[in-house]
Amino acid sequence: MNEETLQRPKWPIDLVLDRLTGYDIRVAAEAFSPAGWNGELPGRFVSSHELILPDNSKAGGLPLFFEGRLRRFCRQIGVVYVDLEAPGLVAEVAEGTFNFRGKIAVILRGPAVVQLSFPFKVERLPEEACNYWADLRLPLAQFDLPF
Numbered sequence: 001m002n003e004e005t006l007q008r009p010k011w012p013i014d015l016v017l018d019r020l021t022g023y024d025i026r027v028a029a030e031a032f033s034p035a036g037w038n039g040e041l042p043g044r045f046v047s048s049h050e051l052i053l054p055d056n057s058k059a060g061g062l063p064l065f066f067e068g069r070l071r072r073f074c075r076q077i078g079v080v081y082v083d084l085e086a087p088g089l090v091a092e093v094a095e096g097t098f099n100f101r102g103k104i105a106v107i108l109r110g111p112a113v114v115q116l117s118f119p120f121k122v123e124r125l126p127e128e129a130c131n132y133w134a135d136l137r138l139p140l141a142q143f144d145l146p147f
Helices: 012-020 129-137
Strands: 024-033 064-076 079-085 096-100 103-109 112-116 122-124
Touching (some): 012 064, 012 122, 064 112, 096 129
Parallel strands (some): 064 103
Antiparallel strands (some): 024 112, 024 122, 096 103
16 A cells, blocks of 8 residues: 555644644643643543532533643544643633633643544634733634724
């Protein structure tokens, strides 16, 4: 067999993550592992149902989002994992339970290996602090154009 037949076809999520490698992103998470990535996936992942927040409250299945700088990603059959570093944002960022676009959600920061929830939600974080907070509150704040 030649090398071309052994390559997997690219999915749309592969193309999105290829373009975002090296950038600060926000992803919807099914589960995560706080451990580093040595080229292999961690053996144990924590779901949002098991997550205990820093204030000792439980996430209780709330939507879970992770923010961080995308180092790399891998896709297995129907499952996508991303390796996130700490975000490069210098301003104060959300961490914990927040009102995220009209719904209560848990937002955590990398470093972490994250299993993306389906349907895949990946977006680039705004670079300016004022846009970051507006993006958390408004449904499509990243696309607002000032006139």
